[in-house]
Structure formats: structure tokens, C-alpha cells
């Protein structure tokens with residue numbers, strides 16, 4: 309006699325009566341914490357794979373390529389295929405490609421950034437140059453050069469459009485905060501009197517481009533994050549089901565100080581894996 313199939317006792321997550329089909333999740337503070345996997349994260353990722361859910365892991369960090377990030381996650385014990393990673397650099401390259409195609413703008417860009425950004429722009433068909441670029445694109449790097457910043461300032465003053473991958477003023481390190489893209493953007497803004505257009509979270513553009521990538525629709529897509537002021541607000545503005553986890557920045561008692569609420573608050577992704 310055949311063994312009876314085990315029916316898992318799971319109550320799926322619903323949005324307006326429809327089951328969530330696609331998942332977007334933040335990385336730091338949700339899946340990993342200081343390079344350590346959050347307990348339950350590996351099982352949640354495996355669950356998405358087993359149930360053929362479409363998902364993307366999102367990060368505002370524009371330093372790394374998806375392949376680099378997949379390797380870093382693997383060393384933390386998390387298996388995420390590079391196709392399932394969406395960075396602010398990829399979102400920026402997609403946005404600029406759309407601008408070129410829809411407005412007939414040129415495809416020349418001067419960049420300050422690392423492989424995550426330059427690879428994304430190359431793959432989107434951009435020519436990277438300091439000669440008459442259409443765009444100056446600022447991303448994250450650990451080696452800001454006075455010369456490169458000077459070039460960026462002069463090109464912006466000469467008419468190049470100023471774009472930044474993400475607004476974060478600082479990034480984490482084991483020794484303390486590091487100046488990040490938003491801080492260097494402020495320096496360039498001070499020198500040029502021009503504000504950048506910023507693509508990463510909390511701009512909902514980051515989520516819209518991610519959803520286009522996996523053919524997701526807002527009514528059946530959820531966003532998991534650890535920050536009220538970026539993940540939850542941008543998820544809400546993009547029309548998604550929002551899930552706040554308490555393994556990162558936001559503490560439970562801080563939620564009340566915001567004028568909006570996530571749809572769900574969970575201690576960690578370990579609570580979510582039982583719902584999918």
C-alpha cells in the first residue's frame with residue numbers, strides 16, 4: 309500500500325484574498341546579519357525553490373555583482389542563484405537603459421563605482437567614458453578618489469545628468485560606519501548645486517524594476533524587510549504586501565513612531581517559512 313502523502317500544515321500568506329506568488333526580500337538584517345545567516349533563512353529560500361515561487365533578494369549595495377553576492381551568501385550558508393539577486397546597480401542600469409530607449413538620450417556614462425556598477429552598465433549597453441557623457445553615475449566604492457570626484461563635478465556642471473545608485477549615507481563594517489554613496493553624493497551636490505536622481509530603496513523604482521525582472525504583479529507580491537523607513541515604506545508605495553522582521557534595524561517598540569504600518573510583523577524569517 310502506498311504511503312499517504314504528508315500534507316504540511318501551512319496557512320499561506322494572502323493579499324486581498326489572493327495567495328502571494330512572488331517574494332522580494334531585503335538581504336542585510338533579514339537573511340544575513342554581519343555575514344551570519346539568520347536562523348530559518350536557508351529553509352525559507354529552499355521552500356521558495358521547492359514551491360516554485362518567483363523571488364529576488366534585493367540590496368542597495370552597488371559594489372558587488374550578483375555573482376559576487378551569491379558567493380558571499382554561499383559562504384554564510386545561503387544558496388541564492390545569481391539570477392535571484394537584484395542590486396541597486398542593476399536597477400540603475402535598467403532605469404538608464406529605459407531612459408535611453410524612451411527618450412533617445414545618449415548611452416555614455418562616467419561612473420564612480422566598482423564592478424557591480426560598471427558590469428551592470430556594460431551589460432545594459434553603456435559606453436563608460438569621461439568624454440562628453442550623458443550621465444554621471446555614482447555608486448558605492450571603498451576607494452573614492454579626489455580626481456574622480458573632481459571629474460564628476462566638472463561633467464555635471466557641463467550638463468551630464470547626475471544619478472546615484474542608492475541614498476545610504478553610511479554603510480556597516482566591523483570597525484564602525486563607513487561613508488557611503490549618499491555622503492559622496494552630498495559632497496558633489498554641494499559643489500555643483502545639483503541633486504542626483506537616486507534609484508535604490510526607498511525609491512519604489514527599485515521594487516518595480518525587480519518585479520519586471522521576475523514578471524511579478526503588485527497584488528500578488530510581498531516585500532520582506534527590516535527597516536520601516538526604506539523596505540516597508542517603499543514596499544507600501546509600490547503596492548506590495550509588506551512584512552517587517554525584527555532581526556535587523558527596527559525594534560518592535562519603534563514601529564509605533566511611524567505613520568504607517570507593515571501588513572505583518574514577524575520575529576524573523578523563521579516564522580515565515582511555516583506560512584509558505
Ligand SMILES: [Mg+2]
Nearest residue numbers: 334336337534
Ligand atoms: Mg536591511
